[in-house]
Amino acid sequence: MCDRSHPEKVSIVTTSWDDGHPLDLRLAQLLASHGILGTFYMALRYNNFPRMSKEQMRIIRQMGMEIGSHTLTHPILTKLDQSELLRELHESKTILEDMLRESIVSLCYPKGKFNRRVCLATAEAGYQLARTTVAFRPEIHFDPFRMPVSFQFFPHTCMVHVCHALKRGNLKGITNWCRFWRAERDLPRLATFSVEYILKHGGIMHLWGHSWEVEKYGLWDLLEEVLRRIAHRPGVLYLTNSQVLNVISQ
Numbered sequence: 001m002c003d004r005s006h007p008e009k010v011s012i013v014t015t016s017w018d019d020g021h022p023l024d025l026r027l028a029q030l031l032a033s034h035g036i037l038g039t040f041y042m043a044l045r046y047n048n049f050p051r052m053s054k055e056q057m058r059i060i061r062q063m064g065m066e067i068g069s070h071t072l073t074h075p076i077l078t079k080l081d082q083s084e085l086l087r088e089l090h091e092s093k094t095i096l097e098d099m100l101r102e103s104i105v106s107l108c109y110p111k112g113k114f115n116r117r118v119c120l121a122t123a124e125a126g127y128q129l130a131r132t133t134v135a136f137r138p139e140i141h142f143d144p145f146r147m148p149v150s151f152q153f154f155p156h157t158c159m160v161h162v163c164h165a166l167k168r169g170n171l172k173g174i175t176n177w178c179r180f181w182r183a184e185r186d187l188p189r190l191a192t193f194s195v196e197y198i199l200k201h202g203g204i205m206h207l208w209g210h211s212w213e214v215e216k217y218g219l220w221d222l223l224e225e226v227l228r229r230i231a232h233r234p235g236v237l238y239l240t241n242s243q244v245l246n247v248i249s250q
Contacts, residue, residue, distance in 0.1 A: 009202040010140060011236045013245050014197065016131055016208045017045050018070055018108055023211035028060045031087060034231035039241035041070035041108035044092055047090035054099045060090045061100065068106035069093050076111055077118045089125035106242050119145040129245050135164065136173035138203035145244055150194050153209030153223060155187060189227045195233055204244060205230065
C-alpha cells in the first residue's frame with residue numbers, strides 16, 4: 001500500500017489525452033479494461049476537428065474518467081491579448097460545465113505553450129490544475145499550473161525528445177531520461193522503466209497522447225502493450241489528473 005502520510009513515497013499512474021476526438025471513447029474503454037484512469041481534454045471549437053458529443057463525454061465520465069478543458073478554439077495562449085486569453089479559458093470551462101452539470105477544474109495548454117501570464121489567468125478563470133508537455137518529470141511535488149508529464153504515447157526520435165526539452169528549458173527532464181530511463185525510446189520498455197522507477201522512489205508516471213494519432217498511425221496494439229505493462233501494479237494509485245492533485249495536497 002502507498003504511504004499517504006509520506007507523499008514523496010506515493011506511487012501514482014495517471015494519463016491524459018488531448019483534443020476531444022470521438023475516438024477518445026474507444027481509448028477510455030481501453031484504459032478502463034486495464035483499471036487505468038485518464039483525463040480527456042476537450043477543445044470545443046477547434047477548426048473542423050471532430051469532437052466528442054455530450055453523450056460520449058457522459059459515458060466517459062461514468063467510467064470514472066475526467067473531462068478537462070483544452071480551451072475553446074485551441075489557440076496558442078501566449079500569443080493572445082488578455083481579453084482573448086480570458087475568453088478562451090472562461091468560455092470553454094463554462095460550456096463544459098453546462099454540458100456535464102459538474103465543475104471543470106483541469107486545463108491542458110494547447111501545444112504545451114504557457115508562461116507566467118497564462119498561468120495566472122488560468123487560476124483567475126477558476127481552474128485548479130493545468131497540464132503541460134514538460135516531459136520526464138516524475139516528481140510528486142509540482143506547481144499545479146505547470147503539471148509535468150512523463151512521456152507522450154508516440155514513437156519519437158531521440159532528436160525530438162532533446163529538441164523539445166531544449167525548447168522548454170527542461171534540462172532536468174532530459175537528464176532524468178538519460179540517467180533513469182537509459183534514453184529509452186521503445187514505448188513499452190519506457191513504460192516499464194517509468195512505473196518501476198515510481199515504485200522504487202515514489203512519484204508520478206504521467207502518460208499522455210491523442211486518440212486520433214493512435215488511430216492514424218495504427219498504434220492501438222502498441223498502446224495495449226504499454227497499458228498492460230503499467231496496469232495492476234500493487235501499491236500504485238491509478239488516478240485522473242485532478243485526483244493526483246487531491247492526493248498530493250492531503
